[in-house]
Amino acid sequence: MKTNGRALDLYIDLEKEKYDWKKDIIINKSRLLEKIEEVEKADSPIKLKSKISLLKSVISYPKNDTDGLVNIDQNGDTMVLKKWALIEEFKQIEEAQTAERAQYYIDRLKKGISEVKTSKINDINLNRWKEYEDIITDSLWIMDKRDASGAHAGWYWGNFIPQIPHQLMSRYTKENDWVLDAFVGSGTTLIECKRLGRNGVGIELNSEVAVKAKELVKKENNTHKVITEIVKGDSRRVNLKETLDRFGAKSFQLIIMHPPYHDIIKFSKDKDDLSNAVSTECFTSMFGEVLDNSIPYLDKGRYLAIVIGDKYYKGTWIPLGFYIMNEVLKRNFTLKSIIVKNFEETKGKRNQKELWRYRALVGGFYIFKHEYILLFKKG
Numbered sequence: 001m002k003t004n005g006r007a008l009d010l011y012i013d014l015e016k017e018k019y020d021w022k023k024d025i026i027i028n029k030s031r032l033l034e035k036i037e038e039v040e041k042a043d044s045p046i047k048l049k050s051k052i053s054l055l056k057s058v059i060s061y062p063k064n065d066t067d068g069l070v071n072i073d074q075n076g077d078t079m080v081l082k083k084w085a086l087i088e089e090f091k092q093i094e095e096a097q098t099a100e101r102a103q104y105y106i107d108r109l110k111k112g113i114s115e116v117k118t119s120k121i122n123d124i125n126l127n128r129w130k131e132y133e134d135i136i137t138d139s140l141w142i143m144d145k146r147d148a149s150g151a152h153a154g155w156y157w158g159n160f161i162p163q164i165p166h167q168l169m170s171r172y173t174k175e176n177d178w179v180l181d182a183f184v185g186s187g188t189t190l191i192e193c194k195r196l197g198r199n200g201v202g203i204e205l206n207s208e209v210a211v212k213a214k215e216l217v218k219k220e221n222n223t224h225k226v227i228t229e230i231v232k233g234d235s236r237r238v239n240l241k242e243t244l245d246r247f248g249a250k251s252f253q254l255i256i257m258h259p260p261y262h263d264i265i266k267f268s269k270d271k272d273d274l275s276n277a278v279s280t281e282c283f284t285s286m287f288g289e290v291l292d293n294s295i296p297y298l299d300k301g302r303y304l305a306i307v308i309g310d311k312y313y314k315g316t317w318i319p320l321g322f323y324i325m326n327e328v329l330k331r332n333f334t335l336k337s338i339i340v341k342n343f344e345e346t347k348g349k350r351n352q353k354e355l356w357r358y359r360a361l362v363g364g365f366y367i368f369k370h371e372y373i374l375l376f377k378k379g
Contacts, residue, residue, distance in 0.1 A: 187213035197224030309371035
């Protein structure tokens, strides 16, 4: 959930957004700024700390409010902030060792309340960057289990967890941007598109899977009134321009790909299915065709994310992730990150931990516990 420190239209946003009132608080923006200006005018460190202490008390215990600071009136001057982040800002002012440092923290707080600073690629308010505690910035992603809320369902063999597209879209798209998932599978990415307010196009080769995915995506509430479309077809040949034209769009701002990990799982008997590629070289070549069909519609300076794992073949580790990485780098992209994500259990290894441990000891290999999220920026 993101507030961006923006003004709140109570009659609309309290229904649309899912606020956590243990962490969030509704503030009267102008009154808060007035109170901060009173802190600035304090003529001694003792008075400054006293005024800050009162503000912390009101934020922590709104019943102590006598000045209309904690406000849910429909007056057009209301905003939602994170309690803990605001209290942390107050503490920094309170604990500043010099008047100059205290003023620096006060100016930063005022700016965070009164101004919104976003980048060209996302809606993160950089003036309130501390509030985005749910967004991962490390290259190691430890996720215990998949999000099974709403329309999400883990029925499809080999689908990825919803947290991945959620994180990617939060970092690399703005509201109403267009996202392409070239291997949409059970529709996970498009469900997250609906939740985050992004338009999404997914491509699926398997007709039965495409039908099921459409049903699941349709079940998710479309609060943001975005477009989601699943196209049945081969990602190497689908006419993406035709699809974009149909919705009055020109390009995508993010592309997500979660292809088969070659032939580890056979998803169909279709010869055009990448899981049926006759060799690693053929798999890589077919994936290159998917790239060539999709990346012309990705805006310059925007991101391509590929979720891929490696495989074993006849006792040898086959680094599919790095083969795919090199394939992308041939096409005017720069590598921004290699993210390693854990996975604890797959359908193929379920209830077979002891067997796989024995096999690893006998065969001299290590059991896969990770996959890659390769992140590229288009030049």
